[in-house]
Each structure stands twice: as C-alpha cells, then as structure tokens.
Amino acid sequence: MTTPAPPRLISLPTDLFDADPIPALLKRPLPHGDPWGWLLAQALFESEPLARRFLRAYPAGLIRIVNEDLKRLRALRNWLQERHTLSDLGCREATPAEWAALEVLERGDAEQLAALYQTHGFAPFSYTSAFVWNDELLPVEHPDPVDLGELVGYEKQLQTLLGNVERFLQGKPALPTLLYGARGTGKSTAVKALRTMYAEEGLRLVEVLPEGLFSLPELLERLRDLPQRFLLYIDDLSYDAGDPGWRKFKALLDGAVWATPKNTLLIATSNRKNLIREGWSDRPDPGSEPGAWDSLQEKLALADRFGLHVTFPPFDQKLYLRAVAHHLNKDELDESTRAAALRFALEGHGFSGRTAKQFADLVK
Secondary structure, three states: OOOOOOOOOOOOOHHHHOOOOOHHHHOOOOEOOOHHHHHHHHHHHOOHHHHHHHHHOOOHHHHHHHHHHHHHHHHHHHHHHHHOOOOOOOOEOOOHHHHHHHHHHHHOOHHHHHHHHHHHOOOOOOOOOEEEEOOOEEEOOOOOOOOHHHOOOOHHHHHHHHHHHHHHHOOOOOOOEEEEEOOOOOHHHHHHHHHHHHHHHOEEEEEEOHHHHHHHHHHHHHHOOOOOEEEEEEOOOOEEOOOOHHHHHHHHHHOOOOOOOOOEEEEEEEOOOOOEEOOHHHOOOOOOOHHHHHHHHHHHHHHHOOOEEEEEOOOOHHHHHHHHHHHOOOOOOOHHHHHHHHHHHHHHHOOOHHHHHHHHHHHO
16 A cells, blocks of 8 residues: 655644654654544644634635645545554543544544634644743643632632633633732732633633743734633743833833734733832932933833732731641641641741641641
8 A cells, every 4th residue: 555645734743654653653642542543633733834824714725725635634544554553552531622633634624624723723722721931932741730729818819810811711801910919928829720720711821931021022923813812921020120121021011013912911920019129219309300200100100001900918827827727628727736837937937828838738
C-alpha cells in the first residue's frame, strides 16, 4: 500500500512519515484509545493558520480543499493502522475538545471543522488553561489547582470579583481590576482560583511577567479572534516614583491606537493602592508650582486605569485564628494549637492568610 498524500492545509508532525513513525506518538501525552486517531485529531488543533482563517470567515475557496484534506487524513489513519497496529498508548482521559476533534476526523466536513474552531479554537488554547507571557507565550502544563475555598474572611471581595469575571465570561462589559492590600492576604490566590473555577467555561489565565509588559500589543493580537476568554494577570504591580516604566505602562493602558480584544480582561495585584512607591519627599508642598501637582496627579492616574478596585485589608488576630482553623478542618482550635499558631505568627510571620496556611501545613 503506497503512502497516502499528506493534507495541504492541516499541519502534521514532520516525523510521521519517517521509516518508523512510532516515536512521534511518544512525544505527546495522548488520551487512551487508538493512538493514530488521537494524533491526527490533535493535528487539527495545531493547524493555526487554517484555524485563524475559519475564525474570521468561511472562505468558499477553502471548503473544497479542506474537505479533500479531511479525506486524506482518514486515508492516512487507515494506512498507519495497517502498517503499525498498536494498542492503547494513552496516559490520560480525552478532553471534550479532543473528542470533538476526533468526531470531525472520523466523519466531519469543512463546515464542522470550522465549527470546531469556533468552539475550541486551536492549540495550545484548546486544551491548556494557564500560560506565562514574557515576550513569548509559554503553556503551563501543571497550573496551580488552588480554589477559592482556601480564602477566609474576604467573602464580600470575592463576590465582587466573581461578579465582574462572570460578566466577562458572558460577553458583557467588564472592568479591568486591581486587587490591592497587605501582603499574604490572598490576592494572587484569588486570581489563580478563577482559572480553577472557570476553565471548563473557556476562561484562560495568562500571567504577564515584567519583561513581557511592553510587548502586550503582540500578545493581544495573538489572542484576538479566539473563542476563549483571557485574564491577563499582572502580579505585584508597582513602580518606584523615578521609574519611567510606569509612564510607558500607563500609555499602554489608555493611549494605545489598537482596539483591545473583547475576549481579554486585565487583572493586577499590588500592595499599593496607587501602584507607585513614594516617599514624603516626592509629594509637593502647599504652594508648589502647578507642574509639581500635575506630576502627582499623573502618578495617581495610573491606578485609575483599573475600573474596579477590590481591597484586601490586613488580617487581625481573630481572622488569623479563624483561617488556621479552616485550613486544619476544625470548627475551633484547642488551646495548645491556638498558642502554637499565635507563637508562629508573632515570631516574625505576622497575621495573614499566608501565615495561617503555612502554620497549618506545618502541623498537619
């Protein structure tokens, strides 16, 4: 049996046509079942140029070519199965997106492939829910599975945060969000828990590292048109008063000529309400020149670019002990544990949700 012609628009692993294509299977964490079927189903998601074209329009000239490509994929699958009969090589269960792709591979046409992209997008967004951006988009294979149940004492703040994110997921207007408050209060945990809670509804979390801030336009264009909704997460955002970076970032937020994609929402955490560290010497004296006050107002305006501010106030002793009990799955602490928890906090850790979790992990 001769080697089938490869598809023209659907990308395939280059080593699939080697004398021994089996190593191509070992490079991927395939689901349980026919390995050749899953490999070719995943190839549908890895054809980004084709997916992007279908996400923007349904060019009539592509329909015939894509239908022919799907026939070629089915012939290739049959050829691989006959030449290399293999049993299950999978290491996990298939995702809903992968099942949908397999259905298209086995019996779908170009319109069904386009519908697949409209629902699930393309790789890696189809089946990865967390990313890091540092001028390059890096998928996170094992994201932190933290959930909102780990946070104690901030029910009102979390309700506000969830309401805004749910509006975003529903395609309604949502506000760029700043979570600010004392260290260790759970701001970052709250953001990461949003991914855990809403990943199956299409939410994706992209942590933007400091070195990636000024290439945000490139990231936004990469995410534009995708069906998923993306939280662009900046952790511990703050600047020194003399750092010119805050002016550049402010210009990115409100002075850009590009349209921000509707499927992206900015969310940041900071220990500072105004995002810029200042000393008393940085503040103008009464009667100072107007330019000095203009400079102060410009600094304060950076935080104003976030339409929603959610405050996480510092823990007191009572809330700290409540959090310790929560992490230990107890209604209340016995005297010995209570005394040890207070001693742990007062030895330099301080009262915070992070300290409560650390103490609970230590004594479990």
